[in-house]
Amino acid sequence: MKAVVQRVKNAHVTVDDTMISHIGSGLLVLLGVQEEDTQKDVAFLVEKIINLRIFEDDKGKMNISLKDVKGELLVVSQFTLLGDCRKGRRPSFVKAASPEKARALYESFIDGAIGSGVVTKSGVFQAMMAVSLINHGPVTLLLDTRET
Numbered sequence: 001m002k003a004v005v006q007r008v009k010n011a012h013v014t015v016d017d018t019m020i021s022h023i024g025s026g027l028l029v030l031l032g033v034q035e036e037d038t039q040k041d042v043a044f045l046v047e048k049i050i051n052l053r054i055f056e057d058d059k060g061k062m063n064i065s066l067k068d069v070k071g072e073l074l075v076v077s078q079f080t081l082l083g084d085c086r087k088g089r090r091p092s093f094v095k096a097a098s099p100e101k102a103r104a105l106y107e108s109f110i111d112g113a114i115g116s117g118v119v120t121k122s123g124v125f126q127a128m129m130a131v132s133l134i135n136h137g138p139v140t141l142l143l144d145t146r147e148t
Contacts, residue, residue: 001031001032001033001034001037001041001042001045001105001144001145002031002032002034002081002082002142002143002144002145003029003030003031003032003045003049003081003142003143003144004029004030004078004081004140004141004142005027005028005029005049005052005054005140005141005142005143006027006028006029006030006133006135006138006139006140006141007026007027007054007055007135007136007137007138007139007140008023008025008026008027008028008074008133008134008135008136009024009025009134009135009136010022010023010024010025010133010134011023011026011028011074011131011132011133011134012074012131012132012133013074013076013122013123013124013129013130013131013132014129014130014131014132015123015124015127015128015129015130020123020124021074021121021122021123022074022121023072023073023074023119023121024071024072025069025071025072025136026066026069026071026072026073026074026119027049027066027071027072027073027074028074028076028131028133029049029073029074029075029076030076030078030081030131031045031075031076031077031078031081031106031109032077032078032079032080032081032082032096033077033079033082033096033097033101033102033105033106034082034095034096034097034146035095035096035097035098035101037097037101037105037145038105039105039108041105041145042105042108042109042112043112044145044148045109045143045145046109046112046113046116047116048143049066049073049113049143050065050066050067050073050113050116050118051065051066051067052065052066052141053065053068054066054139054141055068055069055071062139066118067116067117067118070119071118072118072119072120072121073113073118073119073120073121074120074121074122074123075106075109075110075113075120075121075122075123076122076123076129076131077102077103077106077122077123077125077126079093079096079097079102080093082095082096099126102125103125103126106125107125110122
């Protein structure tokens with residue numbers, strides 16, 4: 001499972017010119033699900049992301065987590081994170097999970113974050129979305145459960 005985690009002042013998702021999700025201060029997560037991913041990957045990534053100490057404390061040091069600041073989480077499915085561009089000029093997506101499996105693990109990730117007490121919103125699985133954000137910092141991190 002791969003995730004791009006961005007600390008944001010706010011973010012929102014629009015589908016067909018309609019805003020469907022919006023968060024204030026918190027994290028935007030672009031989530032890609034690989035074929036070999038399991039619930040173990042979901043649990044690891046949820047725990048890692050909501051507890052990453054990437055918000056500033058009163059001394060300006062990144063030392064506080066999303067849970068600590070009571071920030072919000074916006075999760076957007078993005079299978080293109082699994083694109084392999086090493087050969088040729090067109091990405092290969094052979095490592096991406098099937099849509100059925102990806103949807104199940106994506107929804108499980110969202111449920112896990114909600115279950116951890118984090119206000120969590122989402123995009124629309126398999127929809128063409130416009131994602132807007134104001135990156136705070138900027139702070140952007142890449143996480144991959146295959147690299148633990």
